Structure formats: structure tokens, C-alpha cells
Amino acid sequence: MCGIVGAIAGRDVVPVLIDGLKRLEYRGYDSAGVAVLDGELKRVRRTGRVAEMEAAASAEGLAAGLGIGHTRWATHGGVTEANAHPHISEGELALVHNGIIENHEEQRERLKALGYGFSSQTDTEVVAHLVCHHLRETGDLLSATQRAVRELRGAYALAIIARSDPSRLVVARMGCPLLVGLGEGEAFVASDVSAVVAQTRRVVYLEEGDVAEVRRDGLAVFDATGAAVQRAEQVSGVSLASLELGPYRHFMQKEIHEQPRAIADTLEPILETGFSPALFGPRGSELLAGLTGVQILACGTSHYAGLVARYWIEALAGVPCAVDIASEYRYRPIVANPGTLVVTISQSGETLDTFEALKYAIAEGHHRTLSICNVAESAIPRLSAMQFLTRAGAEIGVASTKAFTTQLVALFALALVIAKARGRLTAEDEALHVEALRHLPGSVQHALNLEPQIAAWAERFAPKQHALFLGRGLHFPIALEGALKLKEISYIHAEAYAAGELKHGPLALVDREMPVVVIAPNDALLEKVKSNIHEVRARGGEMFVFADADSQFGEEEGVHVIRTPRHVGLLSPVVHAVPVQMLAYHTALARGTDVDKPRNLAKSVTVE
Numbered sequence: 001m002c003g004i005v006g007a008i009a010g011r012d013v014v015p016v017l018i019d020g021l022k023r024l025e026y027r028g029y030d031s032a033g034v035a036v037l038d039g040e041l042k043r044v045r046r047t048g049r050v051a052e053m054e055a056a057a058s059a060e061g062l063a064a065g066l067g068i069g070h071t072r073w074a075t076h077g078g079v080t081e082a083n084a085h086p087h088i089s090e091g092e093l094a095l096v097h098n099g100i101i102e103n104h105e106e107q108r109e110r111l112k113a114l115g116y117g118f119s120s121q122t123d124t125e126v127v128a129h130l131v132c133h134h135l136r137e138t139g140d141l142l143s144a145t146q147r148a149v150r151e152l153r154g155a156y157a158l159a160i161i162a163r164s165d166p167s168r169l170v171v172a173r174m175g176c177p178l179l180v181g182l183g184e185g186e187a188f189v190a191s192d193v194s195a196v197v198a199q200t201r202r203v204v205y206l207e208e209g210d211v212a213e214v215r216r217d218g219l220a221v222f223d224a225t226g227a228a229v230q231r232a233e234q235v236s237g238v239s240l241a242s243l244e245l246g247p248y249r250h251f252m253q254k255e256i257h258e259q260p261r262a263i264a265d266t267l268e269p270i271l272e273t274g275f276s277p278a279l280f281g282p283r284g285s286e287l288l289a290g291l292t293g294v295q296i297l298a299c300g301t302s303h304y305a306g307l308v309a310r311y312w313i314e315a316l317a318g319v320p321c322a323v324d325i326a327s328e329y330r331y332r333p334i335v336a337n338p339g340t341l342v343v344t345i346s347q348s349g350e351t352l353d354t355f356e357a358l359k360y361a362i363a364e365g366h367h368r369t370l371s372i373c374n375v376a377e378s379a380i381p382r383l384s385a386m387q388f389l390t391r392a393g394a395e396i397g398v399a400s401t402k403a404f405t406t407q408l409v410a411l412f413a414l415a416l417v418i419a420k421a422r423g424r425l426t427a428e429d430e431a432l433h434v435e436a437l438r439h440l441p442g443s444v445q446h447a448l449n450l451e452p453q454i455a456a457w458a459e460r461f462a463p464k465q466h467a468l469f470l471g472r473g474l475h476f477p478i479a480l481e482g483a484l485k486l487k488e489i490s491y492i493h494a495e496a497y498a499a500g501e502l503k504h505g506p507l508a509l510v511d512r513e514m515p516v517v518v519i520a521p522n523d524a525l526l527e528k529v530k531s532n533i534h535e536v537r538a539r540g541g542e543m544f545v546f547a548d549a550d551s552q553f554g555e556e557e558g559v560h561v562i563r564t565p566r567h568v569g570l571l572s573p574v575v576h577a578v579p580v581q582m583l584a585y586h587t588a589l590a591r592g593t594d595v596d597k598p599r600n601l602a603k604s605v606t607v608e
């Protein structure tokens with residue numbers, strides 16, 4: 001979704017802004033722009049790709065030592081150049097904004113009455129005029145911003161430059177991430193660390209309600225009360241390599257192949273600490289003691305990770321576990337139980353529905369909260385009492401892959417931590433689980449080696465309009481994930497069913513044109529799955545079966561089989577996620593869709 005970048009330096013910052021915006025492209029956007037201070041405020045905006053805006057900026061010879069840039073995902077107002085950021089108020093200041101201002105209509109009326117004209121339909125232009133109004137009163141951009149934000153309701157990250165003040169940028173944060181990067185005699189701001197790591201690794205994350213001024217030689221932060229505060233400087237661990245494509249064709253392909261490494265990295269603290277509550281931070285022991293239930297909240301692929309976890313938590317830890325789609329949970333009456341652990345799962349840590357669902361759970365009395373997240377310092381882990389950071393590295397492809405499998409690893413560890421705390425894990429079983437986890441990266445690597453066979457299947461999928469995915473038990477969520485991946489990036493309509501539900505409806509859809517993918521590992525439900533397969537075959541449907549190497553599953557007319565590695569017990573969903581990811585990827589490739597940036601989708605959904 002929307003992205004912010006800003007810079008102040010003794011050199012031309014336009015290339016820095018453009019590079020930063022390109023690194024934010026993965027989040028999804030529909031227009032882009034930059035504004036710089038070169039005596040006066042100069043701006044270039046374009047709908048479409050950053051590259052088009054870059055060409056226009058270069059044609060206009062844009063260059064300066066102070067500037068801001070933005071990628072916009074339309075919310076208030078359509079995709080037009082007039083609605084793109086930066087917004088300029090009265091030639092006095094330029095402003096970029098992430099988030100949504102709730103009271104923009106009432107502020108718009110007030111500003112109109114004060115004589116301000118509007119050239120866009122955005123809530124952002126309201127903020128630009130509001131800051132300008134206060135700038136005219138105070139003559140100081142920092143105090144003007146502090147006054148303006150007190151009059152705003154909603155979520156924002158702001159970066160502002162003023163014609164009268166070439167020595168600083170002013171930024172503010174409430175509900176949307178914003179950080180400052182500190183260089184040598186230069187400084188940067190961004191909504192996502194990936195936009196600045198090519199310039200500096202020294203970063204300061206702003207807190208909720210902070211307003212700050214950023215100068216070439218440093219940073220001054222003020223909290224919501226206006227008091228000067230220090231925010232800790234950190235060294236970002238995000239590697240530049242994780243932001244670049246390397247030898248791969250797409251980030252999704254790269255990220256699928258990074259899974260053995262990502263899983264091994266995520267396992268490191270688990271194998272080091274053991275299945276102890278300390279894995280989730282200093283309050284782990286206190287907050288996991290005496291649990292009576294688990295409530296998982298998440299969206300999209302992260303929600304499917306939660307569905308797998310429910311199985312593990314109930315089977316291993318013996319506590320009831322509910323899994324809710326965050327956007328539903330936040331709007332339904334709930335019965336809070338202080339003994340319940342609320343677990344949010346989010347790759348980005350900033351999905352608005354998940355964040356709001358967590359806030360709602362806390363407001364209703366839940367105090368045991370754990371975030372499983374891939375982005376340090378993002379909103380959801382910050383709001384949670386306990387955190388576990390997956391170590392997938394930056395995930396750029398919109399379709400989540402390595403974040404999903406590393407979330408599964410974290411959730412498996414959670415189930416075992418609870419099991420152990422409740423005295424349900426024998427030393428012998430613990431040793432077996434440790435052994436299985438140690439082998440997991442290797443099993444995932446074996447699954448990756450199936451790529452040529454899966455690519456051949458994808459050729460048969462590419463011309464289809466619809467597909468069904470079937471799984472049972474632990475693998476039903478993997479069927480859901482396979483169907484989601486296929487529709488997200490190849491635009492083939494795909495649905496997933498728990499295989500036992502086939503005869504209760506979807507069987508009516510089965511004919512020669514409907515490929516049916518079955519996740520059929522060698523577990524207790526294999527015989528049941530086999531009968532479901534016969535139901536499909538009897539109706540002429542073509543089956544594509546992912547079976548384990550050790551399962552007795554033979555190819556026959558209309559039944560194609562790919563054998564995944566030897567069955568890995570409860571961890572099998574992690575291994576089986578990989579072939580369905582590759583099937584979606586190769587089908588999309590054959591159909592020529594934009595794999596990393598599928599139409600209408602965004603990586604980080606920071607709006608409702």
C-alpha cells in the first residue's frame with residue numbers, strides 16, 4: 001500500500017527518493033510522485049509505475065538536497081495525477097501521507113471557509129492545508145505540524161517540507177509506521193526500512209503520537225504532549241540481498257527457493273532456547289502460565305497458518321483453539337476469557353484488520369497477547385505483550401510464501417511450548433520433535449527439487465478457468481493456501497474443500513474441464529482421501545495428486561501423481577505448502593501474469 005520516502009543531504013536526493021520508491025513498489029500502488037525544494041517547491045506526479053514518474057522527473061531536470069516521495073494506493077479519490085502525492089498547499093509546503101484521516105470532511109469545510117481551495121478528492125490535501133494554516137500562524141513548520149496533528153482523527157504517517165525552511169523535514173506518526181535513517185551529514189525518512197537500507201542501516205523508529213524534525217546532522221523527536229524525547233537508534237538487519245532479485249525471474253520464485261534457509265534461520269532461536277516460554281520474550285512465563293485456550297487472529301495466508309496451528313495446539317497442547325479472520329472478529333461481539341492467549345499472525349505486522357482485531361481483544365479484556373510477525377518494530381508486535389519474530393527476511397512478492405512456512409514453524413514451536421508448560425510433552429517426544437525440526441529444511445529442499453515436474457503440470461493448468469483443491473485434516477489449510485495462491489497470481493478461479501465435503505456440493509462441478517488437486521500425504525486420513533479421489537474419477541475429473549514418497553499411491557488413467565519427500569509427520573503441512581506454491585507460480589508464468597504484483601492486490605493491506 002502507500003509508501004513514504006524523504007531525504008535531506010548535501011547531494012541531489014532525487015535519485016535517493018526514486019530508489020526508495022522503487023524498493024517500496026512491492027507493497028502495491030497505483031501512482032507515484034516526488035517534491036523537492038529548489039528555491040521553490042517543485043513536484044512531479046504520475047499515475048502508473050515509478051519508472052514513468054522517474055522519466056518525467058529527469059525530463060524536468062528535478063534536483064535538490066531536500067525532498068519527499070510517495071507511492072499511493074487509492075482510498076479517498078480515484079487513481080488520478082491530481083490525487084497523487086505529494087500535495088502542495090499554497091506553494092508553501094509539500095506533504096506526503098500514509099493512512100486515513102477520519103475527520104477530513106469537517107476539516108475540509110473549515111479550511112474552505114478559511115479560503116483554501118481543493119484540487120483533489122483526498123483526505124491528504126486537507127492535512128496539507130491544515131498544516132499550512134498553522135504555518136502561517138506560527139511561522140514554524142514543527143509547531144504547525146504539532147498543532148495540525150492535534151486536530152486530526154485517524155491514522156497517519158506524514159513527511160513535510162516547507163518553502164521557507166530548507167534545513168529540515170518534519171514528520172509525524174500515528175497508527176502507521178515511520179522511521180528515520182541517519183547517515184553521515186544526511187538523513188532519510190521512510191515508512192518501511194527497505195526504502196533506506198541502501199543509504200544507511202542506522203534507524204530510529206518513531207512511536208505513536210511522535211512529531212520529529214529531521215536535519216542533515218540529526219533528529220529531534222517530540223512525543224504527543226510536545227515533550228522532547230529520545231528514541232533508541234538501532235542497526236537494521238535487513239539485508240540488501242533480500243531486496244534484490246539476483247538470478248531469479250521473480251521475487252516469488254526467489255522466496256520459494258529461500259524457504260530452507262528461512263526455516264533454518266527461524267529454527268535457530270527455537271533450537272537454542274528449547275520449548276520454553278522465554279522464546280516469546282521476558283513476560284513469556286507469566287503470560288503462558290495457566291492458559292485455558294488460544295484464540296488466533298489473522299488475514300489471508302497468515303489465517304491459513306492459524307488453521308494449521310489449531311490442529312497442532314489441540315493435538316499437542318490439549319487446549320481449545322479458535323481461529324478467526326481478523327476482519328470478522330473485530331466486528332462481532334466476543335466473550336473475552338482472561339485465560340485465553342490471543343495470537344496474531346502477520347507477515348507485515350501492519351495489516352489493519354489484524355491490528356484492529358488485536359486492539360479490540362485487548363479492549364475487551366484480553367491481556368495475554370502474542371504476535372508472530374516477520375517485521376521487527378511493526379505495529380502489531382509493538383502492541384503485543386509477547387513477540388516471536390520469524391526470520392524469513394524481507395518478503396517482496398505479494399503472494400506470501402516463505403513468510404507462511406516460517407509462521408508454521410513458529411506456531412509448531414508455540415504448540416510445543418504450551419504442551420511442555422502443561423506437562424504434556426515427554427522428554428522422549430521432545431527429542432523426536434527436535435529431530436524432526438532439524439530435518440525440516442532438508443525436506444523442504446527435497447520438495448523444491450520437484451519443480452520440473454510441477455512446471456510440466458502447470459502447462460496443463462494454464463488454459464483452465466477453474467480448479468478444485470482437496471485436503472483433509474492438517475492438510476485442508478494447505479489446500480486452501482494452494483487455491484489462494486493459484487487465484488492470486490494466475491487469476492484462475494480456484495476453491496478448496498475439506499475432501500469429505502466433496503459430496504455435499506462441489507462434486508456437482510466436477511467434469512473433464514475441472515482439474516482437481518489433492519494433497520494426499522501418508523497419514524491416518526489417506527484411505528479416506530483415496531475414496532474421495534474415486535468419487536472424482538468416477539465423474540471424469542482429472543486428478544493431480546501430491547502424495548508422499550512412501551505412500552502406496554499409483555498413477556492411473558486421469559490420475560497424475562507427484563511424490564513429495566518421505567512423510568514428515570505433524571510437520572507435513574510445511575513440506576506440502578511448497579509444491580502448491582510452485583504450481584501457482586508456474587501456472588502464472590505460463591499465463592504471463594504479473595507474478596510479483598498481481599492486479600488489484602497489495603502486499604501490506606493498511607486499509608479496511
Ligand code: G6P
Nearest residue numbers: 299300301302346347348351400
Ligand atoms: C495481503 C497479502 C497476503 C497476506 C495478507 C495478510 O492480502 O497479499 O499475502 O497473507 O495480506 O498479510 P499479513 O502481513 O498480515 O500476513
